[in-house]
Amino acid sequence: MRKPGLIVAPLTPFTSDLKLDEPALQRQIDYVVRDCGATMVVAAGVETQEYTYLGFEQRRALIHRTIEFVDGRVPVMVGISHPSFKTAIELAHDAEKLGAAAVQLLAPLRPFAGPPTQADLVAYFEMIGRETGLPITLYLNPGPGADVSIPDTIALAKLPRVQLIKESSRDLARVSRLIVEIDRAGHARYFTTMQMLLATLQLGGSGATMPPPGSEIARHLIDAFVAKDFERAAELQLQFALFPSKWMHRGLAPAMKAAMNLIGVSVGEPYPPYVPLSRDEMAALAAVLRTTVLADRLPVTVAA
């Protein structure tokens, strides 16, 4: 069995004047690499990393600092998503120079209503793939990105440069089929997310991408799975049943930032207008986290 992948997407800590809080990012990356056993770190790749708030130079700085703080301990993948293929190529060239191992690219929304066609999507990925030697991760996240059908996903996965897929859907019928038709078929490695991790591994998928501290639970889960301790793996999967789903109406970034702050790896507050969890919400979240492998990191003084 190929070793399952755990791609971790560090949250972006902001200072009170909404600049990148570099020391907080560095501490978080140490946690992600050392304590979560990330097999790869993704820089400015998923929307939960709040990179869309950043100006272009700030975004490049976030990528640069992420690579610097990872410091070669694990490979880094760089998010290059942009409506313009030219800007995506520019970011890919930067990524190459910085020594990135791969780039991640959101299947883009058609700006003027209606879905992009398969031809549109293929053309976009091919234009970018021609200009970079790095492997491309196809990133699927309907909403900020396009809602890509099963046949269109398969067509994109067959492009030689597309070597990984990051799937945001929690639709297990879709994911089961695509793991078989894409990952087991040898076209690309299939990565999913927290709630899908054990099911993904059992079906032969390659792993998952997620922010911390979900990644610490995922590390335990992957280790149990590799050790064939499937009952323990199932217990760990259960730790993703309420966390973070129960706080998703607040958004994934606010929920995960709250959890990080609770376990003592401070990452600050969400970018406005989104607001941090309330005191009551924090207490409820702490109570749930106490039932997970994160329990030991919670201070005794946090009310349950």
Added chain:
Amino acid sequence: MRKPGLIVAPLTPFTSDLKLDEPALQRQIDYVVRDCGATMVVAAGVETQEYTYLGFEQRRALIHRTIEFVDGRVPVMVGISHPSFKTAIELAHDAEKLGAAAVQLLAPLRPFAGPPTQADLVAYFEMIGRETGLPITLYLNPGPGADVSIPDTIALAKLPRVQLIKESSRDLARVSRLIVEIDRAGHARYFTTMQMLLATLQLGGSGATMPPPGSEIARHLIDAFVAKDFERAAELQLQFALFPSKWMHRGLAPAMKAAMNLIGVSVGEPYPPYVPLSRDEMAALAAVLRTTVLADRLPVTVAA
């Protein structure tokens, strides 16, 4: 561990003049009880059973024959879904007289646009629950039925008479959360469907409801899970990755009827205007079924 449930929904075989084909139903029920090890049979309960095409007396006849053919070997649950609570009660009274073990009731669509409120849904289930002593299965199937939110599902699960839930969603984030907040919390037993079965069992859910012949794969899967042979269980779950998903654009009833016909338990064709799978589609389906535990049932002569 509680023994997992496998609730099987026999397909409805029609004669060429679109009446119930009783001998075909009887043979199918024997297969379902004997070969699939159904722990319960549901009569006229899910839309894939094509019961909505039947007039009221035909629907009652289907229920009656199903109970007769099961012949006490396993408990039978009776579908009583109807927009009118009065008709649902009438069907529940019939079910009681026929010795049914439970009734299944679709969360109803609001006929005049927009979703029913939690109060509407609770009132509907309470009106019916007051008139029957049988346990009620809350059946969730957005489209034919309402799209019930997580909070509304929990509210309905807390009604004393609602003791099971049949969930049609393949959204594993939703299902993970509801298994914890409903089944593990003791409010009702949570049943899902083919693609979700292993994940459901691992999270502590109660089983799944499905038509044959998926139920034969599910039987092997459940047995492997109970025997703690988790690698075998995962291999079996993988058999649901392409079947029936790859034929869902044709509809679940046409796909499952085709599979039954291929394994030699003939159930005829879908109710018009829906059409059977083409010769090429049948060949492709047979090729996939040859990779499953159903392979032995396929005749040697079917082209792959």
Added chain:
Amino acid sequence: MRKPGLIVAPLTPFTSDLKLDEPALQRQIDYVVRDCGATMVVAAGVETQEYTYLGFEQRRALIHRTIEFVDGRVPVMVGISHPSFKTAIELAHDAEKLGAAAVQLLAPLRPFAGPPTQADLVAYFEMIGRETGLPITLYLNPGPGADVSIPDTIALAKLPRVQLIKESSRDLARVSRLIVEIDRAGHARYFTTMQMLLATLQLGGSGATMPPPGSEIARHLIDAFVAKDFERAAELQLQFALFPSKWMHRGLAPAMKAAMNLIGVSVGEPYPPYVPLSRDEMAALAAVLRTTVLADRLPVTVAA
């Protein structure tokens, strides 16, 4: 200019034991024919008429009584919607015997998930069209019925037997295009609904179908339009801006029944579990109705 059509769908009044309240239906039909100038009455045709709650014989009784109470003053169209084409045909044969002028048929939902194909829809309408000599109204109401695409709607409109279309969408881009490609192209007459009436007439559509008492406002609007008093027509269209939209979260049947009760043509309460408007909601609705042509029918004593 062809005279615009106003097809009125009487609400179904229930007695306290949920049987058809025939005297209330008769009074309502008199209002609809005499005061609203309906050019056609539709019996048990749209979901707002709450016919889905009725058993088959009750549904036939509703149709029979509607035709009887209209008493030849205007043509009657009979709803024959049913998942089974055989039942629809049976209802069409009844309609013929009762002297109906047309039948109305909902584009059916595919019971087992996913949309019906164009071939499925065409086959269904053709099977029924072959068995009745009456013109068929294609009824489009996504939710209870299928969500039919623009090309599929055009394909159905081209069937010789399909002579009218009742469109429930409020999407003016869709409706504008279909009025041109269907009604102006001579394939079928296009009918819409309250909020769309003036726009429909101006584009060359044929009219609208709606329940009372919206139909009384519509009558004034149509008369103004025919008299080329377009400013008056626009003022009347404005009377549909808040009524009934502002109460649609309660459902169209509860909102329209409330309005009928306010203007003194009592039609009772919605079928359970749906509930009548509260006292406060009634007062707010009365205040809006006082700004419409219905004002004179409101008693002085209703609080505004």
Added chain:
Amino acid sequence: MRKPGLIVAPLTPFTSDLKLDEPALQRQIDYVVRDCGATMVVAAGVETQEYTYLGFEQRRALIHRTIEFVDGRVPVMVGISHPSFKTAIELAHDAEKLGAAAVQLLAPLRPFAGPPTQADLVAYFEMIGRETGLPITLYLNPGPGADVSIPDTIALAKLPRVQLIKESSRDLARVSRLIVEIDRAGHARYFTTMQMLLATLQLGGSGATMPPPGSEIARHLIDAFVAKDFERAAELQLQFALFPSKWMHRGLAPAMKAAMNLIGVSVGEPYPPYVPLSRDEMAALAAVLRTTVLADRLPVTVAA
């Protein structure tokens, strides 16, 4: 009657190396101001203007050039949409310095799934409104932006700084209600789009925002409406029934660029990966445009 507004959004012409084609923009703006009678021009405000492909400095250049080419003939509104309120404020400050009359701001998508709350939306608009003295147009375009409910739209319209609303929906039930509750209630002026223009004016809305050459049809329509020639206004509205709806599967920008190229005001091709209309599609579009007020601009040699 207040004079109806016609806000025109020039398409962005690109050179073959995907830079802003300034001469083409200038010729287009002359057409928009002189021939369409725009009452306001919006710079880089709607997605059909393809501004999301531009880097930040290119976007500022597009704004600058637009204002320069309009040259004070009519007021200019500047698009300041950005996920970050800080960047939106920066663009608003630029707009003030450049003499803009207003700014336009998209209700932002929540980047991490699920809708923003009313509080989130109000906070975002207030943060920006505090930093600029210019009136703000609330821009509603679900997909690139959030899907804002009726109550949330009303809440935003009540903010003092929000003085206009640009609504992209073609849902006439929604728009009818919001025109009454927002525009007629005095909270903000309500603008819609091509297919909705006559209905908007008749209900008391303020006008529409659209790209050319739809704006030339709209100019004729508004003039007929103001002259109370309502039959002519309806004929003109009918010219929007097929154009551009019939080409919307290709996207609004490709369709409108094709129409501009056909009438001789060349604006080039869509930004890749989107492609221009094919020769056959151009011929079909030309045939439709020949039935509109744009007919005179079409060369005789274009095949119909």
